[in-house]
Amino acid sequence: MKKIDRIPDTGQQWYKDAKYGLFIHWGLYAILAGEYKGQKTDHISEWIMNTLNIPVEEYEKLAGEFCPERFCADGLVRMAKESWGMKYIVFTSKHHEGFAMYHSKCSPYNVVDATPCGRDILKELADACHKYGMKLGLYYSQAQDWHEPDGYMANTMMENEKPPVDNDARDFQHYLDNKVKPQLKELLTGYGEISLIWFDTPMGMTREQSMECISLVKSLQPDCIISGRIGNQLGDYTTTGDNFIPRLPFDGDWELPATLNDTWGYNKDDNNWKEPEQIIRTLVKICSRGGNYLLNAGPRADGSIPEKSVEILNAVGQYLHENGEGIYETQKLGIYPYELDWGEFTGKPHRMFIHVFKPCKGLGMMNLSANVKKAYLLRDGSELAYKVEETCEGDSMVTVELPQGLRKQAYYCVCLEIEEEWPVFEPLRG
Ligand code: FHN
Numbered sequence: 001m002k003k004i005d006r007i008p009d010t011g012q013q014w015y016k017d018a019k020y021g022l023f024i025h026w027g028l029y030a031i032l033a034g035e036y037k038g039q040k041t042d043h044i045s046e047w048i049m050n051t052l053n054i055p056v057e058e059y060e061k062l063a064g065e066f067c068p069e070r071f072c073a074d075g076l077v078r079m080a081k082e083s084w085g086m087k088y089i090v091f092t093s094k095h096h097e098g099f100a101m102y103h104s105k106c107s108p109y110n111v112v113d114a115t116p117c118g119r120d121i122l123k124e125l126a127d128a129c130h131k132y133g134m135k136l137g138l139y140y141s142q143a144q145d146w147h148e149p150d151g152y153m154a155n156t157m158m159e160n161e162k163p164p165v166d167n168d169a170r171d172f173q174h175y176l177d178n179k180v181k182p183q184l185k186e187l188l189t190g191y192g193e194i195s196l197i198w199f200d201t202p203m204g205m206t207r208e209q210s211m212e213c214i215s216l217v218k219s220l221q222p223d224c225i226i227s228g229r230i231g232n233q234l235g236d237y238t239t240t241g242d243n244f245i246p247r248l249p250f251d252g253d254w255e256l257p258a259t260l261n262d263t264w265g266y267n268k269d270d271n272n273w274k275e276p277e278q279i280i281r282t283l284v285k286i287c288s289r290g291g292n293y294l295l296n297a298g299p300r301a302d303g304s305i306p307e308k309s310v311e312i313l314n315a316v317g318q319y320l321h322e323n324g325e326g327i328y329e330t331q332k333l334g335i336y337p338y339e340l341d342w343g344e345f346t347g348k349p350h351r352m353f354i355h356v357f358k359p360c361k362g363l364g365m366m367n368l369s370a371n372v373k374k375a376y377l378l379r380d381g382s383e384l385a386y387k388v389e390e391t392c393e394g395d396s397m398v399t400v401e402l403p404q405g406l407r408k409q410a411y412y413c414v415c416l417e418i419e420e421e422w423p424v425f426e427p428l429r430g
Contacts, residue, residue, distance in 0.1 A: 007252035010225045010236040017329040018087035022080045023296035025264035028062040030301040034267035046265030063114035071303020073124035084313040085320030088135035098147025106182040126191040137196030143203040150175035152203045188220040202231025249332040255292040266298040276315035284355045287346045290332025322379040323413040326353030336425045354414040367426040369396035371419035378413040
């Protein structure tokens with residue numbers, strides 16, 4: 001059982017305020033798009049090398065096909081910022097497959113030296129992020145590396161019969177010293193400001209090995225944040241399970257990595273897309289519980305983002321465009337004692353935001369105690385009438401009255417200006 005002995009804190013205000021970021025999983029696996037020699041993977045597509053047991057010498061050949069003629073970093077970053085409302089991007093500089101999506105000098109298995117395209121994808125992305133003031137984070141698989149004899153390899157999820165992997169027989173420290181550390185140094189010295197390193201799946205890493213990575217990162221860029229998955233509880237923030245939303249407000253900085261369908265890397269057969277409404281509700285929940293939402297898009301091999309991803313992210317972006325004040329820079333609230341089927345709250349000092357997800361006749365909030373100064377529709381500032389009263393049972397009750405036109409609508413946000421710094425949610429009592 002994990003022992004939690006400190007509250008993770010990035011010390012970085014931009015990260016606490018950001019709330020919503022774009023994860024990009026892009027690598028050679030996008031070429032296979034979930035299928036290798038007629039066999040489809042049922043697992044997340046970026047794992048196809050491991051899941052379908054593709055030999056290194058075979059998988060490597062994919063690099064010769066990598067031709068991202070539709071990738072436009074400038075357009076992508078602009079879209080993420082302006083249309084999708086994202087405040088940071090985390091890009092897979094090297095995933096478990098071991099392939100560097102940048103020009104690495106310490107491993108020829110990289111996007112410049114091993115492909116016909118010869119483009120330093122990370123350089124293009126970093127330039128665009130710096131141009132648009134988008135914070136850039138880099139995913140780096142520090143433990144699993146299926147291309148290297150000494151990198152770790154997960155034993156699970158094998159669809160084919162193969163002998164179990166003996167990670168103990170591998171010289172992980174050798175891999176750490178000869179690939180991970182030199183590559184981290186390249187990433188943190190060659191691409192300008194890197195705001196976050198997103199380590200993942202630490203597996204058998206010792207505390208000392210996690211510390212070696214952290215010290216290196218901080219020595220090169222002291223403000224660079226380290227994800228929770230550096231292992232040994234040494235990250236600057238907590239990374240939740242993939243697609244797992246903490247049920248309650250959670251102390252310290254935290255982030256939820258999540259998919260739009262059931263995969264991170266592109267899979268041509270995965271059409272299990274989440275609805276934009278579900279994404280909005282999740283984002284609001286995460287904000288009310290104090291976290292950040294890192295939502296993934298997996299480009300195709302040619303660099304284009306699947307149209308459905310764009311459509312969903314645009315719709316969520318529209319909500320943020322109108323109601324972003326109730327999302328960005330919000331802080332976690334206390335526990336409201338009732339489960340509301342129509343909405344969720346977020347907050348900033350002296351303001352409580354009521355995100356409404358269903359048509360309602362009025363917004364009744366029992367056990368909310370607050371001296372309300374004003375209530376208004378966030379998207380246009382129009383004032384709304386409200387009542388602050390006590391029920392016959394003696395519980396506090398605030399009700400925002402809604403005009404007829406608004407009663408038929410859903411997915412809007414109402415702001416309550418209150419005298420108190422934070423609303424008081426009264427506990428249930430007998
Ligand atoms: O194995 C990876 C997976 O491919 C993906 O990158 C996710 C993102 O959080 N992290 C690992 C599984 O948790």
